[in-house]
Amino acid sequence: MIKFQDVSFHYKNTDAFGKQQKTRGVDGLTLTVKKGEFVVLAGDSGCGKTTVTRLINGLVPHYYEGELSGTVSVCGMDVQSSGIGDLAPHVGSVFQNPRSQFFNVDTTSELAFASENLCTPPDEIRKNIRRIVQEMYMEPLMDRSIFALSGGEKQKVACASVAVAEPEIMVLDEPSSNLDAAGIEELAKVLALWKAKGKTVVVAEHRLYYLTALADRLLLLRDGKLAEEIPGDQIRRMDNAQAGERGLRSFTPIAMPETETVSAEDVLVCEDLEFHYKHSENGIHIPYLCIPRGKITAIVGKNGAGKSTFARVLCGLERKSRGSVRFEGREWKPKMRPSLCYMIMQDVNHQLFTDSVLEEVMLSMPESVSKQEREPLARKVLEQLDLSYLSDIHPMALSGGQKQRVAIAGGVVAKNPVLLFDEPTSGLDLRHMRQVADLLRQLRDTGKTVIVITHDPELVQEIADRVIAFC
Amino acid sequence: MQFFQYGNEGYKSILDPRTKLLLLVVINVVIIGTGFTGTDFLLRIVCAAIPLVLFVIIRRYRTALLYGLVCLVMFFGEAVLIPCTTGTINLLIVITLGPFSRILVGYAFAYYMMCSTTVSEFVTALKQMRVPDQISIPLSVMFRFFPTLAEESHAIRDAMRLRGIRLTGKNGGLLKQIEYEVVPLMMSTLRIGDELSAASLTKGLNPGKPRTHICRVKMELWDWALVALSLGFLIYMLVLR
Amino acid sequence: MDKKLNAKDLINIGIFTALYFAIVFIVAFVGYIPIMMVIMPALCALIGGIPFMLFLTRARKFGMVTIMGTLLGLLTFLLGRPWLSILFGVVAGLVADLYLKGSDYLSIKKAPLSCGIFSLWIVGMALPMFFGFRDAYFESLRPGYGDAYVDALSKLTPSWMFWVLIVTIFLGGLLGGFLGAKILKKHFVKAGMA
Secondary structure, eight states: OEEEEEEEEEEEETTTOOOOOEEEEEEEEEEOOOOTTTEEEEEESSSSSSHHHHHHTTTHHHOOOOEEEEEEEETTEEESSSSSHHTTTTEEEESSSSSSSSSSSSSHHHHHHHHHHHHHHHHHHHHHHHHHHHTTTTTTGTTTTTGGGHHHHHHHHHHHHHHOOOOEEEEEEEEETOHHHHHHHHHHHHHOOOOHTEEEEEEOSSSOTTTTTSSEEEEEETTTEEEEEEEEHHHHHHHHHHHHTTTTSSSSOOOOOOOOOOOOEEEEEEEEEEEETTTSSSSEEEEEEETTTTTTHHHHOOOOSSSSHHHHHTSOOTTOOOEEEEEEEOOOOTTGGGGTTTEOSSSSGGGSSSSSSSHHHHHTTTTTSSSHHHHHHHHHHHHHHOGGTTTSSSSGGSSSSHHHHHHHHHHHTTOOEEEESTTTTOOOOOHHHHHHHHHHHHHHTTTTTEEEEEEEEHHHHHHHHHHEOOO | GGGGGGOOOOOOOOSSHHHHHHHHHHHHHHHHHHSSSSHHHHHHHHHHHHHHHHHTTTTTHHHHHHHHHHHHHHHIIIIIIIIHHHHHHHHHHHHHHHHHHHHHHHHHHHHHHHHHHHHHHHHHHHHHHOOOOOHHHHHHHHHHHHHHHHHHHHHHHHHHTTTOOOOOSSTTOOHHHHHHHHHHHHHHHHHHHHHHHHHHHTTOOTSSSSOOOOOOOOHHHHHHHHHHHHHHHHIIIIIII | OOOOOOHHHHHHHHHHHHHHHHHHHHHHTOOOOOOGGGHHHHHHHHHHHHHHHHHHOOOOTTTTHHHHHHHHHHHHHHHOTTTHHHHHHHHHHHHHHHHHTTTTOOOOOOOHHHHHGGGGGGHHHGGGGSSSHHHHHHHHHHEEEHHHHHHHHHHHHHHHHHHHHHHHHHHHHHHHHHHHHIOOOIITTTTOOO
């Protein structure tokens, strides 16, 4: 079905210093996927697994430009010589970001979209949609606005929209990155359905626990090459330590660690915190919550439990919230809270404004810092966060992890005693997750109170001094 | 950008998008071109009432109420206050009410159109009017992108507040403010645009190639009635007056 | 490079038209003060120059700028301006496009001027104030708005104002082009995105 024969691909792009460069995608890769096989691609970010998915659906080399050598054949077609359009009827693709993979605004149109492009007669498309909707139990999601769906629901619609055109091959590129545990469970059900229907499935993914039961084979990539091939039944016998040795996330599900009780410490206290969105049932009411100072507190819970709302209230983004927040013997009114709690958003891109890393850090400094002190102070913080060598670079030219560190640097110079992280490890591999964990510990050890909102049990296990579950 | 929010959950529109387009044009022609006496005034009232009725039909009672109230104030102001005041007060009322009342009805109808039409209905209608892909594809992407822009700019403004970037103060200045808001928005636009293109290509979007539409748009009795009404208005506006 | 517009080009046109229109719309809304009405179009052109310049880095084929102008003209028309406003969109887009084609869309120097030309679609927005529409428009205002307003407005907008408006919009667009080029250089080129 899919055949890679000594395939190498290099992307053309510019690096952070503005030089033209070639980035390796894959390097001399040979692999075969049989019809009906379920293959998982794993490995560090940058190992080439995304490139493999792009070679299958034709985005490489037809959309992302670069140098390709070797031959890729999919369903008997040569990818190099046929266009993305020729592959579209045979290969369905699901991507990482649920915000940007929908062409339409409503779910029903999106489900029909791929088939419409193939010129399938309308009645047949309607029939297919009805069948898929039934198979995937998604009646409640029909005729809805995409913008009103949760991340998990969006990803389910993305899967269904691919399935309606009935391609033989499904490729998924880190589909679980933005999902919570319940969303992942739904995704796993869809994948199981596809496997049962005899589809050929290729998934590139960091989180592996939901795939172990389904995988026929796991291909471990390293530096664009095939490092190890593990058959499915062998994965199912392996434990998480063996996953760790290979730099992979856990093979079996990890339960969220139990909540500990706190002793009478110096704490951040929220009392009777209440906020409700207009025209919506969503909102929070927290009678009493205390968060230990100088510790790492993880906030967990499923989507819609109010974690983000709590974060927004704590950072003072929702000014109409009621109740009190006390810290260091002081009451913090909503208006004051931006200088209490600094949030590092899930999408840090929104948080970067200036044209160099140094400027970016100086932007956050309180007005009390004098002119002469500003730059040395900023450089010191950059030093601490291992960013000095990037200080003249444009923040948007950095990698995801570096951007996150720049945002953190902003929080550190702003002298906010509390730092709040919203899903800092979504879509990260084991190595990068551990880097984030180290960074959080480092911040804690300098005396910051760290709050982490997360769906990632491995991160919680690694760092949390205390876990608070929202439900 | 609330104007372009798609809010049509689980509801099927009773009007054909082509009828809505025609009505939008006619309503604007009438409201901008008519005065406050005789037949003119009657036409204005009819046109102003159309969005009101339509809001009620799509069960947007709150919007309907708000729109109705604003309309009443406008008409009261224009028909009663303006003729019986003079001088500065007159000018003040006219300057505040005037331009607003001229665009209010048109905007209200445009808003109705946005929340009662799915993008695919709109595109299907365009196809039936033989509009080429080179126009209809960008147009549908545009409508799909407005809510995304709203989401993105909301997030960016939150981030600005977290960082304490305000119009006044240390990082103040209008130009800086615009830069801080527009640049991240443009960055997001580029990124989302690239990802959206990639996703659409893998779903076989190919301009100029024939494609089918599952969405049914058909002119019904209601449509023809409104088309006739619109044509009547147009004839009155262009010929009889 | 393939000269035909492909799906990616059309999607780029769509999202940039949305961005451009949203920004202009917000400027127009914020600037909706009657006294400002005369300079507001130029202000729209100025701020609109920023996203337009970024669009030009993605528009390397003939037709993209024209389509953007056409879409903006269509939107203006849908918001109740005379049908001539579509023509303004199409023509402004087409002329800017032809001008850019002369240098194969690669000259950075030509871009701000094309931005000035392109901005003239905004004239369509202010169209009811002028030409054949002007007198009819004012007459239609007279019974409702009272003579004082109409006289004040027509004093503010004598027919030569039309040419002044074109010049201010063009200058606004030109300036916006330079501003956009500066921001492009400061941010997007530096970040490796343009």
